[in-house]
Amino acid sequence: MDRPQGVKYVPAIAEPTQAKFERVPKEEILGHGHLACPGCGAALSMRLALKALGRRVMIAGPACCWAVCDGPWPYSATGVPFLHCAFETAASTACGIRAGLAARGIDDITVMTWAGDGGTFDIGLQALSGAAERNDDFLYVCYDNEAYMNTGVQRSSATPELAWTTTTPPGAMPKLQPKKNMGEIVCAHRAPYFATATVAYPEDLIAKFERAGRTRGFRMIHILSPCPPGWKSEERLGISLARRAVESRVFPLYEVEGGTKWRLTQDPPKRPVAEYLKDQGRFAHLTAAQVRQIQGHVDAEWDVLKGRLETGDRR
Amino acid sequence: MRDVITGNEAVAWGAARARAQVVPAYPITPQTTIIEGIADLIKKGELKAEYIPVESEHSAMAACIGAAYAGARAFTATSSQGLLLMHELLHWAALARVPIVMAEVNRAVAPGWTIWTDQNDSLAQRDTGWIQLYCQDAQEVFDTTVQAFRIAEEVDLPVMIVLDAFVLSHTAEPVDVPDAADVDRFLPPRKPKFVLDVDNPCAFGGLNGPDVYQEFRFNQQASMTAALEAARRSDNDWAKMFGRRYGLIEEYRTEGADTILVASATPASTAQDVVDKLRAKGKKVGLVRVRLFRPFPAVELRKALAGAKRVAVLDRNISPGHHGIFCEELKSALYGMPKAPEVRGFIGGLGGRDLTPDSIEEVFDRAMGPKKEEEIAWIGHKA
Numbered sequence: 150m151d152r153p154q155g156v157k158y159v160p161a162i163a164e165p166t167q168a169k170f171e172r173v174p175k176e177e178i179l180g181h182g183h184l185a186c187p188g189c190g191a192a193l194s195m196r197l198a199l200k201a202l203g204r205r206v207m208i209a210g211p212a213c214c215w216a217v218c219d220g221p222w223p224y225s226a227t228g229v230p231f232l233h234c235a236f237e238t239a240a241s242t243a244c245g246i247r248a249g250l251a252a253r254g255i256d257d258i259t260v261m262t263w264a265g266d267g268g269t270f271d272i273g274l275q276a277l278s279g280a281a282e283r284n285d286d287f288l289y290v291c292y293d294n295e296a297y298m299n300t301g302v303q304r305s306s307a308t309p310e311l312a313w314t315t316t317t318p319p320g321a322m323p324k325l326q327p328k329k330n331m332g333e334i335v336c337a338h339r340a341p342y343f344a345t346a347t348v349a350y351p352e353d354l355i356a357k358f359e360r361a362g363r364t365r366g367f368r369m370i371h372i373l374s375p376c377p378p379g380w381k382s383e384e385r386l387g388i389s390l391a392r393r394a395v396e397s398r399v400f401p402l403y404e405v406e407g408g409t410k411w412r413l414t415q416d417p418p419k420r421p422v423a424e425y426l427k428d429q430g431r432f433a434h435l436t437a438a439q440v441r442q443i444q445g446h447v448d449a450e451w452d453v454l455k456g457r458l459e460t461g462d463r464r
Numbered sequence: 465m466r467d468v469i470t471g472n473e474a475v476a477w478g479a480a481r482a483r484a485q486v487v488p489a490y491p492i493t494p495q496t497t498i499i500e501g502i503a504d505l506i507k508k509g510e511l512k513a514e515y516i517p518v519e520s521e522h523s524a525m526a527a528c529i530g531a532a533y534a535g536a537r538a539f540t541a542t543s544s545q546g547l548l549l550m551h552e553l554l555h556w557a558a559l560a561r562v563p564i565v566m567a568e569v570n571r572a573v574a575p576g577w578t579i580w581t582d583q584n585d586s587l588a589q590r591d592t593g594w595i596q597l598y599c600q601d602a603q604e605v606f607d608t609t610v611q612a613f614r615i616a617e618e619v620d621l622p623v624m625i626v627l628d629a630f631v632l633s634h635t636a637e638p639v640d641v642p643d644a645a646d647v648d649r650f651l652p653p654r655k656p657k658f659v660l661d662v663d664n665p666c667a668f669g670g671l672n673g674p675d676v677y678q679e680f681r682f683n684q685q686a687s688m689t690a691a692l693e694a695a696r697r698s699d700n701d702w703a704k705m706f707g708r709r710y711g712l713i714e715e716y717r718t719e720g721a722d723t724i725l726v727a728s729a730t731p732a733s734t735a736q737d738v739v740d741k742l743r744a745k746g747k748k749v750g751l752v753r754v755r756l757f758r759p760f761p762a763v764e765l766r767k768a769l770a771g772a773k774r775v776a777v778l779d780r781n782i783s784p785g786h787h788g789i790f791c792e793e794l795k796s797a798l799y800g801m802p803k804a805p806e807v808r809g810f811i812g813g814l815g816g817r818d819l820t821p822d823s824i825e826e827v828f829d830r831a832m833g834p835k836k837e838e839e840i841a842w843i844g845h846k847a
């Protein structure tokens with residue numbers, strides 16, 4: 150293993166979050182007939198998340214692919230109560246649902262958002278920050294396909310640097326900015342729980358949802374969600390790409406308690422970033438130099454993350 | 465309890481007596497003393513509610529919608545820029561059919577920065593699907609706040625109670641606040657017709673194609689029409705229990721009047737004095753106050769104005785490029801009416817400029833004068 154020397158796991162997290170595959174609940178809550186594309190990471194994430202959380206869940210879902218995936222009125226595939234809400238209001242709507250339940254003395258429901266990266270990193274960030282600062286009691290889930298897919302693949306601030314989107318055509322208007330670091334933003338609010346997850350590690354994902362379900366206050370799970378049409382990748386490669394994103398450290402899997410206790414939950418052997426980029430049409434235009442540039446940034450970000458793990462506390 | 469309280473305090477007491485359960489709120493002058501008042505009533509134990517100090521008005525309305533879908537009675541308050549920021553969600557609340565009640569303190573729109581009253585902020589929300597009630601004194605503000613929940617929950621539409629900045633929001637008057645137990649008999653706990661329920665999981669607000677959307681609008685319109693009756697009933701029941709009645713419109717000395725002023729909000733109460741003065745001089749004048757603006761009480765207005773030769777409409781608002789908004793609404797309501805009175809529109813009091821008895825008398829004089837006014841007649845205007 151090429152785990153860097155000196156990484157120490159922060160003992161404050163008493164039981165490391167891990168689930169055994171045999172423990173994955175058999176019950177399927179996400180129904181048949183959802184409208185997600187073949188190979189959609191969001192649909193698989195929803196399926197696994199609901200397995201972990203069970204049926205006592207209410208969802209606030211803003212404009213994003215999932216607003217379509219759930220199905221046309223009067224049908225709903227999600228399998229738990231689902232309140233569609235305006236694009237930028239996932240967090241504020243969830244906060245209202247929680248308050249409404251509290252006013253009625255109902256305390257055994259997991260209130261959850263299911264928002265895209267656009268609704269989270271961009272237009273909904275203010276409401277998210279407000280809810281995190283107030284420590285509103287719900288689970289904010291962002292399934293991150295790294296662009297505005299519902300409107301046809303425009304850039305978001307979660308789009309990786311130099312990736313193709315319709316509004317960042319390579320050459321003419323490349324996306325020069327690196328992906329916004331949502332974990333650091335949320336952890337700066339000292340939120341009780343933040344975790345990254347992805348569909349290539351279902352036990353890890355389920356365990357994080359279980360943990361988030363048990364935690365009270367503001368919790369967030371950020372899911373890297375492969376999107377064949379938006380990534381210009383083969384449908385069958387979604388899981389593989391998600392795995393390579395973790396192995397290449399483009400999308401490390403970690404969890405953070407209270408905004409300060411950072412811990413890696415998966416630490417597979419390192420692979421070059423090029424192996425992650427290569428099967429995605431959105432990166433097909435990259436030159437060798439650009440791939441090296443991305444590798445450099447990924448390595449630097451990994452060092453920053455390592456720093457968090459080492460100290461366990463940035464204050 | 466009978467006390468001397470401001471219009472804004474009357475709103476806070478109204479929300480408390482209505483037992484609002486969730487109050488997400490964001491401050492803006494001149495609304496602030498409403499939400500401070502509510503926080504204070506929660507502290508004093510007069511109200512048991514989840515108070516959410518949200519980070520914007522947009523979030524306030526989103527949280528109201530979420531709370532209403534969780535089955536709770538939701539209330540908020542705002543003004544001007546805050547109301548405009550909410551605009552997307554005002555449509556949302558009305559199409560989502562949630563019975564939210566909101567107090568809106570009329571404040572002119574920036575730039576330049578201003579905190580003084582006019583109606584452009586609330587009237588810009590005319591087509592959002594909210595019921596709108598304009599009040600003229602603090603007692604009416606309290607009574608209407610409670611009535612609003614009855615109307616909202618009966619027709620599943622949100623209600624906006626509108627009051628003028630400072631002239632009403634910050635002016636103290638004697639107000640009767642009935643005991644909670646009495647108000648409870650008027651307004652029982654909310655019984656939502658649809659809620660988020662894990663035992664009956666449904667989606668709300670999902671994809672609509674051209675095959676279904678129009679019917680949702682049709683239903684909304686039907687409920688708006690039903691709101692006329694709901695507002696009447698709510699007002700009548702209130703009158704039976706508490707002895708105060710307002711109507712959808714309020715007529716003042718309209719019997720035998722040739723010239724009737726149509727106004728709304730506090731200028732209408734000033735106008736009562738002017739009518740008294742002119743009547744004393746033998747002038748056949750009267751006053752109609754529009755209390756309910758949406759749904760528009762066209763039938764009531766046609767009836768009240770049937771005998772008049774002339775109607776002057778005083779608008780503390782303007783639809784730039786057209787006219788005063790109440791004036792245009794009234795013209796369309798009277799269109800096609802046999803022997804319809806001539807309607808003359810007057811605009812004044814914008815940005816909080818005083819509408820004094822003198823300026824209202826000027827409206828009557830000009831309306832009764834022989835000279836045909838220009839299309840838009842401005843009142844109290846500095847040339």
Ligand SMILES: Cc1ncc(C[n+]2csc(CCOP(=O)(O)OP(=O)(O)O)c2C)c(N)n1
Binds near residue numbers: 212295
């Ligand atoms: C206020 C507002 N602006 C723009 C839109 C249009 N819109 C709907 S979904 C969307 C993009 C969603 O992107 P993301 O949140 O990443 O979800 P995805 O579709 O990728 O799953 C946009 C721009 C909207 N519905 N509301």
Ligand code: SF4
Binds near residue numbers: 189190376
């Ligand atoms: S566009 Fe992407 S995120 Fe949207 S449904 Fe298809 S695969 Fe899923």
Ligand SMILES: [Mg+2]
Binds near residue numbers: 266267293294297305
């Ligand atoms: Mg997206």
